[in-house]
Amino acid sequence: MLPEALPEIAEADLERFFQIMQAQFGYDFRGYAPASLKRRLGTVLKRYGLKDLHALNQRLLAQPDYGERFISEITVSTTELFRDPSAWVAFRLQALPLFAQAPHLRIWHVGASTGEEVLSMAILLKETGLYERAHLYATDIDTYSLAQAQRARYPLRLKNLYQQNFAAVLPGVPWQRYVKEEGNEMVFDPALLERVRFLKHNIVSEAPFASFEVVVCRNLLIYFTPALQDQVVTRLVDSLMPGGILMIGTKESLFWCAAAKRLVAVNETERIYRRRSL
Template structure:
């Protein structure tokens, strides 16, 4: 084979790969549109590489040859959709995850909240609730829990039910105890839970101040005015258009002087809302809405 033949062969393979990539993008777009039309879950503006990896994972588990086949299965079988949904909204959380952020919140935000007569907090994308319960523990230790209502929302009803149950596998408690201590915990962490047959049950008084409810950041609107909004490690999966949309929702939802807390890899920089906040703690992505 001549060098010219080799070049032509490479060019043909490249063209076929490009066509395959374009076809997969079209199939992915059709799948996400079908999910939105059939079930009301809108993943159309999620970042493509992340959503595509999760779809390919489900294809393998279902034993299906292509995304078009998955679309037919999902549209006709709600159980198939629920299996796919569990891949699209993978919960990654733990008690006092990123403990230094909780320490910064305890030190830099709690004193401001202490001056308010009542505190409303929205924890958006709460998953199975571990970080919400962490916040409840912190507020209890800072004397704020009794005058606080925490609204914890997520798109995934299965995750919300696990959050409402307040149960955690006991094998995680050593790590969670270390997180609690690093977050400035003031008591023996075992005071906040009871264990029985390998399951940890968080104390009921922590759940009393939390309202768990389904809310879709993509399609639902603001439902109250809040003094703090937590949304950590959720928007890393959104494209810029959707990120800006959700930032608009949070800005609308915050009271003047309210705090927005993002994940460590998220930022207000390069968003239309950047100039409307004061950076309260840049390291831990805590921002305050201008008064």
């Protein structure tokens, strides 16, 4: 068997998997886009040396404490500091000035993963003098990623990429202002996280917990079917104050989302939208 070979996923086992995740752990995976979910399940099966999804189902039933670990395995944690720098430049120039006079700035990072994005935001806020008025919330269903996010330490091998992105968004700002190196890690200034709260939250099943001036949800919607995208985007737009900003991934689209009618584009290319005033 070649290393590329992944265990096949039988439809009946998949249905059982959905039932177990819902009943035992309260997660509804039915709205996840099937192609990437199946591939990801295959990858997890292989990593654990399980021959098929039936075996995983048995394990989930037998070891309930395995659930959290599994959630961490099945969710995708790809992120980076200032991923898509041009989107962050647009956010800085076209979105942040809208809140220059606002008494407070509540920002929600949905699917915050390992935290690079909320750090990117914190750095921008520091540089624009808005940080002290901001309240940042970083949520994810993966508690392992959130724990990593709270450490704000990343492998040094990512430095080139992160530093390039940083320089593209904040030319002339010294990198050392926010990052130092310890051993083989980059360590971000803990002051960046002073106003950040990390919370476990599942956007698929839970209502928003507050109203926000800014909601950032990038490369999470791509894992959902159009129907679930529609539901989640409704939830995100509901959580925005009138005039608030929604930022999604640059290849994501609101084509399937009824709530798009309640938004106007601030920058369509970079997927930055503003909730219409009432």
